[in-house]
Each structure stands twice: as structure tokens, then as C-alpha cells.
Amino acid sequence: MSSDAVKILKTNSDVDFNMGSKTLIRIASNILKSPTEVKFRSIRIDSKAFTEKILPFDGAVQCLMEMGFQEDNDRFTLAMTNNLADLREILRQLQEAFETQNKKVSPEVMISQKNIYQRIVSHFQHSFIYENKSLQRKEKALVPFDKLTARAHTKMTHKQKPDTANFQHFLLLEVLSWFKRDFFKWMDKPICPNCNNDSNVENTGMASPSDEDMIWQASRVEAYVCRKCGKSLRFPRYNHPEKLLETRKGRCGEWANCFTLICRSLDFEARHVMDWTDHVWTEVFINKWDRWVHCDPCENACDTPLVYEKGWKKKLSLVVAANANQVIDVTMRYTVDPKSVTQRQMTMFDRKWLDEQIDLLNASAVSSMPPQRLKELRRRLEVEKQELSSEKRVSGEYGGRTSGSIAWRLARGETSKDGAGPSSAPVLKSSAIEPTEAELTKGIVKLRYFSHTNEYTRSSNNDETIYDWQSLVFISQGIQLKEELDWKMSYLCRTGDSDRSVVMWRVQLPLGVHFTEGRVKVESTTFESGKVAWLASSDKKTQVVEPGKAENVTSVCCGSRVFSITASLSGGEGDCAWQKSQLFRENTETPLTRPSFVLDLRFAKKSYF
Structure with a gap:
């Protein structure tokens, strides 16, 4: 409700209004900034501030009263029990009046400021x-705090040297x-x-x-x-x-x-x-x-x-x-x-x-x-x-909004209009997969990956579950896990800043141990001119791998200590070129029971006789 006292104060001359309103604003602001400071809640009637900057101006004393001040013998005081709600409101109206009087703020901006203030106050109050x-x-x-904590620890361990200070992220x-x-x-x-x-x-x-x-x-x-x-x-x-x-x-x-x-x-x-x-x-x-x-x-x-x-x-x-x-x-x-x-x-x-x-x-x-x-x-x-x-710098490109249906996003104009450009994504490198003691005893490393849960199952290590596709990746550039809420699909694909992306898994054996046989099975999907190329390699040989079927890679890995399987994604046109080549595409509501990536490697101690 508009204050009658502020209305009266505005009838003074511009000079008098400015002097009176600035004095009142300073009094109220000091109280709000230091609400427990007694000296700010007391104004002597014989003080220069009161006799020269408040008393002479119509409406000024009334403003004090509407703030909650009461006359107390030789001074005006504001009780410590006052909740300051009235003071805040009178201060707001005084500030608006002062801005209008001195800056000639347009009525449109005044209305906008009022709405902004109300939204910020509501926002602040809601945060409590x-x-x-x-x-x-x-x-x-x-x-599921324990599960999320375990996943975070696993991801942190596989991504870099263990650093508990970074666990929060x-x-x-x-x-x-x-x-x-x-x-x-x-x-x-x-x-x-x-x-x-x-x-x-x-x-x-x-x-x-x-x-x-x-x-x-x-x-x-x-x-x-x-x-x-x-x-x-x-x-x-x-x-x-x-x-x-x-x-x-x-x-x-x-x-x-x-x-x-x-x-x-x-x-x-x-x-x-x-x-x-x-x-x-x-x-x-x-x-x-x-x-x-x-x-x-x-x-x-x-x-x-x-x-x-x-x-x-x-x-x-x-x-x-x-x-x-x-x-x-x-x-x-x-x-x-x-x-x-x-x-x-x-x-x-x-x-x-x-x-x-x-x-x-x-x-x-x-x-x-x-x-x-x-x-x-x-x-x-x-x-x-x-x-x-500080100055902000753009690194790479950013895709459009992904939440909500396509029609809803288009209606709001929140889809990306930019196509993919040259890759500026960083190359991420982690550790190769190394066999555990149990796997060394059995002579096998076997992994399966399911994109709908974004989890590996390491069946050769007591069916250990390892969360996140990145956890066991050796090298990646410009690769992301994409979830389509509209179509209920999950897959790996390029990021928006990459016209060509790479992801590699590598298994490395200790000295004195070598691979004896191997099989891999991979899944990839392309649309229009999108391309995916799979390659199995060791330090001795390479082999193109066809998606969708089990491939024998024994000729590649046999006798080596290191084996890698690499996917290269490229091609596609238009705004969604990055989405035209995909790995491990699965329906998230009716996922396949079979994994979309299988790595099955056998090994033994090297014989020198």
C-alpha cells in the first residue's frame, strides 16, 4: 500500500524532498545493515540531523512514524523487537520516489523494477x-547415497590419480x-x-x-x-x-x-x-x-x-x-x-x-x-x-537444449542453430585396463557394457559392476553419453564441437604374460552419411572389426602384451551431424538383455622353451 507520508514528502520542493528523503533513506539503511546497533535506532530531537533535515519538511516525521519510530521524551526510537517489515516498505517507497524525482525513470522501468524486486524477495524467501x-x-x-558414493570413487580412481579433495565434484x-x-x-x-x-x-x-x-x-x-x-x-x-x-x-x-x-x-x-x-x-x-x-x-x-x-x-x-x-x-x-x-x-x-x-x-x-x-x-x-x-572465453561449441520434447524446445527457440565445426575437444587419457589377481589366476579378462544403465560388468572379476562408460576408456576425444528423453534411447556419440571423434579401450598385461586368444563384439548405428569405423590392434597387427557380430581377434592379440579396440566416429550433415554416428544404441525402457560391447581376452605366462 502506498505510504501517505511518502506522498506528502513528495509535495516538497525538489531540493527539500532530496534532503529529507536522503536522510530518511540513510537512517533506514543503517538499521537494516546493522539491525542490532542501538545507536542507529535512536534520533535526538535536538540533533542537527533532525532539526535541519527532517523536521522542516512535510511528511518526513510521518515517514519515521510509519517506519515504526515512536516519540520517547527527547528522541525518536525504534524498538529492538520491531520486525522491520514496515521500515523496509517505507524505505523501498522512498528509494523509488527518489529515483523517480532525480533520474526521471520511465514509468515502464519503474514497473519493471517493482516486479524485479518482488521476484527477488520471493526467490530469497523461498530459498530458506x-x-x-x-x-x-x-x-x-x-x-541411493552409498551407490552414488561408490560410483564417484570408482570414476575418480579410473580418471586420474586418487585425490580425495576432488571427490566432491x-x-x-x-x-x-x-x-x-x-x-x-x-x-x-x-x-x-x-x-x-x-x-x-x-x-x-x-x-x-x-x-x-x-x-x-x-x-x-x-x-x-x-x-x-x-x-x-x-x-x-x-x-x-x-x-x-x-x-x-x-x-x-x-x-x-x-x-x-x-x-x-x-x-x-x-x-x-x-x-x-x-x-x-x-x-x-x-x-x-x-x-x-x-x-x-x-x-x-x-x-x-x-x-x-x-x-x-x-x-x-x-x-x-x-x-x-x-x-x-x-x-x-x-x-x-x-x-x-x-x-x-x-x-x-x-x-x-x-x-x-x-x-x-x-x-x-x-x-x-x-x-x-x-x-x-x-x-x-x-x-x-x-x-x-573477468572476461569469459568460449571453448568449443554448445548444443541446444535437450530437456523437453522437440516441439516444446523449438517453440521456445532453445535448440542449437549451429553445425559442428573442427574438433576442439580435448584428448582425455586414462590408464589401460590391467588384470586383477583373480583374473591373472584365471587367465581371462572379460568385460561387457550396457549403455541403458551406463555400466560395465567385469564377469572375469566376480561380476564386478563398474559405473560410467569413461571409467575403463583409455583414450577419448569428443565423445559423450547421450540420452534421448523423447525417443527413450541411450548411446555414445560425438560432442557438438567435434566433426571426428575417437574412443579407445586398451588392456595391458604385466611382463611375462601374453595374450593367447581374443574375441570382441561391438554395436554401432549410423544415419544418413554418418560413419563408424572399428579397429582392433596390438603392437604387432591391426584388424578391421565389423559391428553386430562376434569377431575373432586372436590373430591380432596373440603373443602381445597390449590389445586395443578403437572406434572412430565421423560424417553426418546439418545441425545434428554429431548425432548421425552412434555407439551402443539401446532403448532405455525396453533394453536388450545382451550387452552392446563385449571384450573377451585369454592369456597365459610366456614360455621361453
């Missing part, structure tokens, strides 16, 4: 729900992958329970939320109808993460909301990120890197902040991150074109105004924070400010 310990315990009980990657593959489901529109599909379901507008919807913060309810059977359907857009633990479906809002809570339940420091071009995601603090990392659960993407601008072709304007500790404008983390972003921002808000609003919100958040924690947050903030102001 992620600190609910009871909710965190409920969430954590649903996470590997665990985050596993949580991201699990959340998308197994826990949460994308929903463009509801499925008709009569027809058991959504092919005839159409949106008819919005429906009124029920009392139950409002309990779970679903103020928006989308209405649908099945054109085939006539059934009316509803899609409440729940904003309470506890309800999302039950439904486990939605679009980016629901995904990021639930994922942020999961991160907090696993003791990651996380914050919820809101983009003014209609997307949301999460940021997680990685201790080893001393920085916040972009995490998009919809895309299973980690530390790729430029994907929205470069891949989705978004014209970013404002991106705000929030948790219970702070609010921060992180827009510049997500752009390589700060000049264009700044120009868009000028049509939305005044930069100084936004910084002041954020500073005031943060001041209230840290008012009761322990000194050591406050010191650490301030250190991090300084580091982050330097990062945000």
Missing part, C-alpha cells in the same frame, strides 16, 4: 525452505546423473489416464488452484483436455519441494527446486538460480575450486555456464542466485557479451538501485551469522566478484 532439517532428512532417505556429477536418469521425469503435458498417452492432450489455458494446490504453493494450474476421450486434466505447478518428492515430475522449475533441496540434504552448499528469460537451475560450491559451479539437472550439465547463451541462443538479461545466506546477481557468469546484456538491463532497472536492494537483503540475512562464517562468506564474495567481472 532448503534449510529445513526435517525436509532434508526426508529427501536424503530417497537418495565426482559425487556431484553422480547425483546429477542419477537425478535425471532415475529420479525425476520431464513433463510437457499430463498423460491421459484413459488413453495412457499424451498424443491427443492439448492445453486449454489455466485452471483455478484448489485448496490442496495452494498448500503446496501451486498458484498456477495448467488446464488440458484429451481430444480423443474428452477427459479434462490438470497440471498444478507445485513450488514446494516436499510435494515434488512425491510427484517427481515437472519442467525446469520443479527440477531445479527439488534438485537444490537434494544438494542441501547431501551437505553441498547450494543456491537456487533464477533467469529472467524463463529458466532455473542450481549452483553448487566446490571447495577445491573455491567457486560456485553451474548445475542444470534438466540437462545433466555441470560447469557449462555459457550453454544458455551459446547453445540455446538465449538473450540473457538478469540471472540471480539465492540461498539462505545471500542473494547475488550472477548474470555475468553466463555471458561472453556483457555489453549487450548491460544494454538490456538498462531497459529493465537502474544498476545502482538493484545493487542497493540486494545489499539490503543480504544485510538482513547475515545479521545473526557467526563471525567466522560471515568472514568466510565475505571472502568468497570478493573472489566471486572478481570472477564475474
Whole structure:
């Protein structure tokens, strides 16, 4: 509600209004920045500040009263028990009035600033729900933590020298992958329970939320109808993460909301990120890197902040991150074109105004924070400010959005329009596969890979399960695991920045041991002009391998200590050229029982007689 006192204050001359409003703004700001400081809550009536900068101006004393100040003998005081809600509101109206009076901000920008302020405050307040310990315990009980931890350890061990300081990042990657593959489901529109599909379901507008919807913060309810059977359907857009633990479906809002809570339940420091071009995601603090990392659960993407601008072709304007500790404008983390972003921002808000609003919100958040924690947050903030102001460089190319149906993505303009260019992907090299003690005793290494679960089974080592295709790869360049949610397919393919990609598996035996026989079976699929070439090799010989059947490679490996199987992917045209050559393509809902990659090698100690 508009303040009568502020309205009266605005009737003064410009000079008098500026003096009075600046004094009142300073008083209120000092209190919000240091709410426990008694001196800021007391104003002597005979002080120069009061007699010269408040008392002479119509409405100024009334503003103090509306803030919550009360006359107390020779001074005006604000009680320590005051919750400061009225003070914040009067301060906001004073700041708006001052900006309007002095900068002549257009009515459109004033309306925009009001909406921005309301969204940021709502965003900040919502972030406190992620600190609910009871909710965190409920969430954590649903996470297969031991399984994800084991996978993270395995992946970390196979990717590089063991380094426990980096485990946090590997665990985050596993949580991201699990959340998308197994826990949460994308929903463009509801499925008709009569027809058991959504092919005839159409949106008819919005429906009124029920009392139950409002309990779970679903103020928006989308209405649908099945054109085939006539059934009316509803899609409440729940904003309470506890309800999302039950439904486990939605679009980016629901995904990021639930994922942020999961991160907090696993003791990651996380914050919820809101983009003014209609997307949301999460940021997680990685201790080893001393920085916040972009995490998009919809895309299973980690530390790729430029994907929205470069891949989705978004014209970013404002991106705000929030948790219970702070609010921060992180827009510049997500752009390589700060000049264009700044120009868009000028049509939305005044930069100084936004910084002041954020500073005031943060001041209230840290008012009761322990000194050591406050010191650490301030250190991090300084580091982050330097990062945000630094120049960003594009490495490689970014694909378009993958979450949601193709039609939905095209309607939003979030598919990549760029084709693949020369490969700039790094060459990743790890350790060769070496036989365990058990395998040396048996004289066999046998591996099977299933892409629908992204797991190897090492049947020669007591059916050991090894998660992630990369775990046993010796060399790869420009290769990724792709999951098509529309078509329910999973496979390995090129990344968007590669016109030719390579992946190699290698088995290496210890001195005094050599291969005696070998078989391999590989699967690959090509579309249009896509190409896949398989090659088996040792230090003595090479052999082309045909996909789709078991190949005897004894002539290649026999007598050698090293054996490799390599796939080269190339070809394809258009925006999706990278997708036209695939390895290990499987249906994720009705997967084949047979593996899409088998490596079966026999060996023995070398005889010199």
C-alpha cells in the first residue's frame, strides 16, 4: 500500500524532498545493515540531523512514524523487537520516489523494477525452505547415497590419480546423473489416464488452484483436455519441494527446486538460480575450486555456464542466485557479451538501485551469522566478484537444449542453430585396463557394457559392476553419453564441437604374460552419411572389426602384451551431424538383455622353451 507520508514528502520542493528523503533513506539503511546497533535506532530531537533535515519538511516525521519510530521524551526510537517489515516498505517507497524525482525513470522501468524486486524477495524467501532439517532428512532417505558414493570413487580412481579433495565434484556429477536418469521425469503435458498417452492432450489455458494446490504453493494450474476421450486434466505447478518428492515430475522449475533441496540434504552448499528469460537451475560450491559451479539437472550439465547463451541462443538479461545466506546477481557468469546484456538491463532497472536492494537483503540475512562464517562468506564474495567481472572465453561449441520434447524446445527457440565445426575437444587419457589377481589366476579378462544403465560388468572379476562408460576408456576425444528423453534411447556419440571423434579401450598385461586368444563384439548405428569405423590392434597387427557380430581377434592379440579396440566416429550433415554416428544404441525402457560391447581376452605366462 502506498505510504501517505511518502506522498506528502513528495509535495516538497525538489531540493527539500532530496534532503529529507536522503536522510530518511540513510537512517533506514543503517538499521537494516546493522539491525542490532542501538545507536542507529535512536534520533535526538535536538540533533542537527533532525532539526535541519527532517523536521522542516512535510511528511518526513510521518515517514519515521510509519517506519515504526515512536516519540520517547527527547528522541525518536525504534524498538529492538520491531520486525522491520514496515521500515523496509517505507524505505523501498522512498528509494523509488527518489529515483523517480532525480533520474526521471520511465514509468515502464519503474514497473519493471517493482516486479524485479518482488521476484527477488520471493526467490530469497523461498530459498530458506532448503534449510529445513526435517525436509532434508526426508529427501536424503530417497537418495541411493552409498551407490552414488561408490560410483564417484570408482570414476575418480579410473580418471586420474586418487585425490580425495576432488571427490566432491565426482559425487556431484553422480547425483546429477542419477537425478535425471532415475529420479525425476520431464513433463510437457499430463498423460491421459484413459488413453495412457499424451498424443491427443492439448492445453486449454489455466485452471483455478484448489485448496490442496495452494498448500503446496501451486498458484498456477495448467488446464488440458484429451481430444480423443474428452477427459479434462490438470497440471498444478507445485513450488514446494516436499510435494515434488512425491510427484517427481515437472519442467525446469520443479527440477531445479527439488534438485537444490537434494544438494542441501547431501551437505553441498547450494543456491537456487533464477533467469529472467524463463529458466532455473542450481549452483553448487566446490571447495577445491573455491567457486560456485553451474548445475542444470534438466540437462545433466555441470560447469557449462555459457550453454544458455551459446547453445540455446538465449538473450540473457538478469540471472540471480539465492540461498539462505545471500542473494547475488550472477548474470555475468553466463555471458561472453556483457555489453549487450548491460544494454538490456538498462531497459529493465537502474544498476545502482538493484545493487542497493540486494545489499539490503543480504544485510538482513547475515545479521545473526557467526563471525567466522560471515568472514568466510565475505571472502568468497570478493573472489566471486572478481570472477564475474573477468572476461569469459568460449571453448568449443554448445548444443541446444535437450530437456523437453522437440516441439516444446523449438517453440521456445532453445535448440542449437549451429553445425559442428573442427574438433576442439580435448584428448582425455586414462590408464589401460590391467588384470586383477583373480583374473591373472584365471587367465581371462572379460568385460561387457550396457549403455541403458551406463555400466560395465567385469564377469572375469566376480561380476564386478563398474559405473560410467569413461571409467575403463583409455583414450577419448569428443565423445559423450547421450540420452534421448523423447525417443527413450541411450548411446555414445560425438560432442557438438567435434566433426571426428575417437574412443579407445586398451588392456595391458604385466611382463611375462601374453595374450593367447581374443574375441570382441561391438554395436554401432549410423544415419544418413554418418560413419563408424572399428579397429582392433596390438603392437604387432591391426584388424578391421565389423559391428553386430562376434569377431575373432586372436590373430591380432596373440603373443602381445597390449590389445586395443578403437572406434572412430565421423560424417553426418546439418545441425545434428554429431548425432548421425552412434555407439551402443539401446532403448532405455525396453533394453536388450545382451550387452552392446563385449571384450573377451585369454592369456597365459610366456614360455621361453
